[in-house]
Amino acid sequence: MIERIRKHIINNKTDLKYIIILLIILLVISIPKLLSQYHTGIGNWDTCLYLENARVFSRMGWGDVPSIAPVLPMILSKLFLIAKHPYAEAIFNVDVVFYIVGSIGFYLLLRQRFNHLNSFIASIIYATFTLLYSWVAIGGNDIIGTTGTILTIYLVIVAHKYDNRLYYLAMPIAAYAFLSRYTAGVMIFAIIYYFLINRIDTKELKHIIIGGVLGVISISWFLNQFYKTLGTPVPFLSQFSGTVNNTAVMDSGFLPNPYYYIEHLPNYLSSTIPTGKTFNAVVNPMGNIPTLLSYIYLVLIIAGLILIIFRIYTAIKGGKAGLRSNRSTAYMIVAIISFILSLVTVNNMSYIVTVILFIIFMLALYFVLEDLDIECLDYDFLMIVLFVSYLVFQSILFTKNDRYFITVLPFLAFFICYAIKYIYELLDELTTSKLKYCVSIALVVLLVFNSLTFVANIPDENEFDDIEDACRWLADNEDELNNQTIVYSDNWPAVSWYMNIFCQRGVPNTNNSTSILAFSEEVLTHNKTHQATSYYIDTHTTLKADYPGLTKIQSFNNTVIYKNSYLLDGHNMTDLEEIEYTYYLDKTLDDYNKSYT
Incomplete structure (x- = not known):
């Protein structure tokens, strides 16, 4: 066992070096944010809710109604019991830990497609997106849920490619991600899509089922507590029903505008807090001032998507003969019809219908293209399905909050990484390979400086x-x-x-x-x-x-x-x-x- 671990470390020593550097950078930007939050104190409604539920779990208070998103309160309750008293700083600390784990997990996810440097840079970009970074240490469950999603997708990919037994870990993490933040459940559509395009066999399906059973067992304590306190082991079904039907609610976040997140996307990527604002500008960056870097990110996101399309177009152009079969024609017709229907149903029907139609489109398109031997096509399409699923889900829902969009950020960073890959390849062709490393160092320094400047300008008024x-x-x-x-x-x-x-x-x-x-x-x-x-x-x-x-x-x-x-x-x-x-x-x-x- 020890020898296997030693060999694994030796075989992946370059990855370990990048992960260590990434960890150091994450600590450099997250510790000041954490200390700033210590000074500011609680700054969000839901933070109090999770803390109060944690106090109930630890039997140290009278509490609010039992939470149906109990993972974060349960973690906090253990910290309360260790300290022998409840304290707000616990939730700030937990938030930072999951932020770091999620950023490193995102690096590992990107490494299934890109080289070390590209994955490293994209992970830093993701970690310093204003929306994500502003919520570090505040004490929400969005970062935890997104981290769970990233780890689940990564483990599903490596379980399929290398060792099916990793499903025993992937599915319990998925279950906890779902209980941490129910929006994490949207990833199930993308996971099913990944299984379908890779045509998993009976042996792999057996490991998936065992992993699913382990996932249910791992959260059975929570389900039992739900039954005791709420009379049902699955209280989240009512909330899920509300999202499926897109039920209108009386809520301060009632924003039916489906373009809300798109309109404020520059603010989420990179923005500064205007003078005279309160701490609410940190919690909700939609009113901040976008920086030049934000628009560069937008260009890279669009460029990444165009490059994926161009890569497919080039493959089709070079292999037209393989697309003339009756099978390919039938799939192409299905793809066109399902894509048009998915556009028609946006904001007119449940997001479930839109997402399923889009997945049918992506399935048919994949089956048309699979014979062209396009490298990593299953990975690219998986990321696109994840991006569209979360974007449609968050945009169609009537209830909106800036932090809900955190779930979409990893997949925006994927498109940026795709663009960076081609930029670095172009630099290698035109100049020496050292230039891309100089550019990378300058970019990392800029992003770290930008993040620390953001912390320095956080308003005191709360x-x-x-x-x-x-x-x-x-x-x-x-x-x-x-x-x-x-x-x-x-x-x-x-x-x-x-x-x-x-x-x-x-x-x-x-x-x-x-x-x-x-x-x-x-x-x-x-x-x-x-x-x-x-x-x-x-x-x-x-x-x-x-x-x-x-x-x-x-x-x-x-x-x-x-x-x-x-x-x-x-x-x-x-x-x-x-x-x-x-x-x-x-x-x-x-x-x-x-x-x-």
């Missing part, structure tokens, strides 16, 4: 600081406050985390007096199925309304604390359960309604 201050003030100044206190907020994950209570969701619509009245009635009513709130913490609305039955008691910039007015009249929280409170609330709401009618 709205979550105000929420934390408000929660601390409430805990210090309200004597009756305990883990049974009913608190509502429009940012309930943050309040739950900072106060270690089960804060409930309360999102008002302050467009008119009727909606204000309805919100007060919603949060203040006490009956057999609903408890009246004692406090409401408003963190988002620009108009801090005067809600009937609620009184402003403290504010921290844009965060305002309201208290149930009944408690300010000398009553305590248990009095909210009495009939006198019901009479009081009815009169208060009625008086407010009369004043606006």
Whole structure:
């Protein structure tokens, strides 16, 4: 065993050298980003949600509802148990680890197609894309899910090419990637496509099935927990159904524009934060200023795609005789029809239909071209299918957020790598081979400098600081406050985390007096199925309304604390359960309604 490992290292020593250099560069750019996040603290809604769920897993808090994306909270809970207390920095650290693993995994994935230098440069480019780098250490699950996707695709390729037993590792990683971020499940279309074009035999299928069983077994604990707490082992099916049907939702990320990500693509590739912006410009770079490098990337992406098409065209031109068979003609007809139908269904039907039609197109096209002996055609087509699948999925969904596009970035970097490959080959033909290494060094220095400059310009202003201050003030100044206190907020994950209570969701619509009245009635009513709130913490609305039955008691910039007015009249929280409170609330709401009618 030791001898096999030694031989493997010797045979791959060049790769190891590049991986070590890549690791050093990743540490150089990720450690300052991590330290910056330590200084900034929590800066995103979902970060609080994962931290709070981790506290529930570790039995150190009261928590929110159980998460149906439990991998990150489970990892965090283990760190909490080791430290013997929950701490926000844990999620920042985990995020950096998966960022580094994903970037190295991407290098290994590219090495199945490109040489060492091309793969190395493309991995650095991927790691320094503004959208990806801005989310390093923030504490989301998008980087974890994308890393899982990269590792799964890499292992599927090497399992097919070298050792089918690697499916025993690939499928469990795929299962965890799916539970980390359900969008990772989109890769299943591309994996099935890869199996079909490579015509896997019965022996390989057996290893795939065993790997799939191991994947289910590896996540069985989570499925059992889902059943215990939510009544079903597969709660994510409802979420999946929503994505399949593209159900409209009431959400701050409701953006039905299918071109949203394309319109902001330059901001995601390379951009700078405008002066005067808050930390939200890091979380959502769509409002940043694209750099010249961003447009160079766009040119390289387009060039990479054109080069793939040109390579196929050249092969077809040189082997026309092999394309005149009835079989090739039939496949070509299927390809043309399925491609046209895939375009017609975009944004008109479920993304599932569009993706399946596109895969049929790519299958038929592959079967037309396979006899032309085009090198690495299966790899190139796999990357294209992954790119289109994720792009269509993210673009068609009504709910959009900048970070969701992280899943598409590896496949954009693939096209850039394709263009770089031809540029370096051209440099070798026109000049000495040393020039491409000089260009590579200059590019790496530029990208590292660009990333460190981005960190240096991260704004200090963070709205979550105000929420934390408000929660601390409430805990210090309200004597009756305990883990049974009913608190509502429009940012309930943050309040739950900072106060270690089960804060409930309360999102008002302050467009008119009727909606204000309805919100007060919603949060203040006490009956057999609903408890009246004692406090409401408003963190988002620009108009801090005067809600009937609620009184402003403290504010921290844009965060305002309201208290149930009944408690300010000398009553305590248990009095909210009495009939006198019901009479009081009815009169208060009625008086407010009369004043606006």
